[in-house]
Ligand SMILES: NC(=O)C1=CN([C@@H]2O[C@H](COP(=O)(O)OP(=O)(O)OC[C@H]3O[C@@H](n4cnc5c(N)ncnc54)[C@H](O)[C@@H]3O)[C@@H](O)[C@H]2O)C=CC1
């Protein structure tokens with residue numbers, strides 16, 4: 001017997017209208033049977049999806065729907081919840097008006113998740129420069145979502161950015177910051193907190209009973225005992241010791257240049273890097289089209305493709321929807337794993 005469709009869909013925010021978000025959303029729906037894409041509801045401007053489908057020559061029936069209707073409709077039509085203003089930007093040509101379209105759709109999609117009407121949030125890429133020029137005060141989705149998870153006492157949970165594929169999972173301890181600021185931002189408490197978040201969410205959402213964390217060093221050769229920088233011994237090693245004392249399987253500081261070949265990868269579940277490109281370069285090189293960005297540390301599940309807006313190919317039909325499809329499937333899996341854990345608890 002075929003497994004029954006989940007009652008609640010995933011909420012897909014359409015992202016930057018001038019980018020490939022609308023293209024890959026349509027392509028993911030068209031691939032629903034062949035690639036077993038879980039039911040989702042697109043949140044944003046229905047006109048944007050209709051126009052992009054016509055441009056790409058896709059016959060995609062769009063149906064305005066409430067989230068409660070989406071899973072049942074999904075086999076025959078792409079459910080859409082209208083949110084935000086109409087998109088004005090043409091493919092590949094972002095304009096200032098895009099920001100409200102992106103941000104209102106994102107907020108509405110997140111509302112579906114936080115109100116329990118959708119199981120997880122999946123986001124198509126936004127252009128950081130477009131939304132920030134319009135006053136968005138966050139570096140990216142990750143930091144915005146953390147702010148939306150603000151606790152009643154006013155504190156904001158620390159998010160962690162996991163880039164995941166079946167080949168490699170990585171988390172940068174510092175995220176969207178200039179490289180020159182990284183040494184000053186790295187503290188033992190930041191690394192301990194990041195390690196705790198990763199260990200907890202890999203257990204409750206990925207079902208790994210005791211995830212193994214490998215901490216990269218900051219400097220070449222992990223500092224070579226202080227000859228090539230002091231942060232590895234002064235900051236990273238005490239963090240690893242503190243996590244081990246809490247029962248978390250942590251190792252490091254490890255030289256980053258030898259951490260990503262197949263034999264090395266067999267020794268850990270997640271590599272924690274000191275800065276964005278240290279770990280996103282190996283992750284995107286090994287699995288650009290299958291990589292997923294998942295936000296850890298927040299009270300809801302959010303995934304996204306690991307790529308950006310790809311303005312150069314938006315509206316051409318050359319976008320590969322695989323990373324979005326992987327993001328949708330991972331979101332479904334994480335929601336199901338968490339639900340099973342909650343039932344058992
Ligand atoms: N989660 C998010 O919202 C993210 C947003 N961005 C934003 O995207 C914008 C562009 O960033 P870039 O660094 O140029 O990276 P990008 O990922 O948009 O593009 C890099 C190259 O990869 C190609 N590419 C990307 N996705 C593809 C796909 N699905 N199929 C085929 N080819 C694909 C593009 O055509 C381009 O040649 C920036 O404004 C950045 O802020 C970048 C990463 C994540």
Ligand SMILES: NCC(=O)COP(=O)(O)O
Nearest residue numbers: 139140141142143293304
């Ligand atoms: N390089 C990953 C990236 O920029 C994703 O950012 P976010 O929008 O998911 O915070």
